[in-house]
Amino acid sequence: MKLINLSRPARLSSALGAAALLLSSAAFAHAHLVSSEPAANAEVAAPADITIHFSEPLEPAFSKIALADAGGKPAAPAASQVDKHDARVMHLPLPTLGAGRYAVHWTAVATDGHRTQGDFAFTVK
Ligand SMILES: [Cu+2]
Structure with a gap:
């Protein structure tokens, strides 16, 4: 009887732990913007390109950056x-x-197929 009572919370907590692991690994697999050049809201001389660093590898076929003027x-x-x-x-x-x-719109599809997107702006002096 005592063993059963002890094993229940243990099983429950290991199930919760597994669920938390699953959730955190799924969230981790999304590609999030880490940094960009130009940086968000930066005021810069005309850049040669826009470079964005993400937290995860991207699927080239579905990931893109678009730029719009004012x-x-x-x-x-x-x-x-x-x-x-x-x-x-x-x-x-x-x-x-x-x-x-200028407004930057990015779409990033991680290798797990999850899509993230975002916008930021910068100003050319
Ligand atoms: Cu994901």
């Missing part, structure tokens, strides 16, 4: 690319940008 028009004709040497990094080559504020 009027909402696309400002970068080239396609973004996942870095050949580090799949956690994505680049968008840029034409020479005029002064103004």
Whole structure:
């Protein structure tokens, strides 16, 4: 009787532990923005490209960066690319940008198929 009473909470806590592990590994597998160049809200000289570092490797086919000018028009004709040497990094080559504020929209699909996305802006002096 005493053994059964002791084993129940033990089983329950190990089940909770397994569930917590599953949850945290699923959350960990999402690709989150770690840093970017230009940084969010930075004021910079016209950059040659936008580079975003993510927490997880990306699926190149479904991940992208788009850039819009202050009027909402696309400002970068080239396609973004996942870095050949580090799949956690994505680049968008840029034409020479005029002064103004630009909005970056990124979509990142991690290797587990989970999609994350976000926006940030920067200003070209
Ligand atoms: Cu995920």
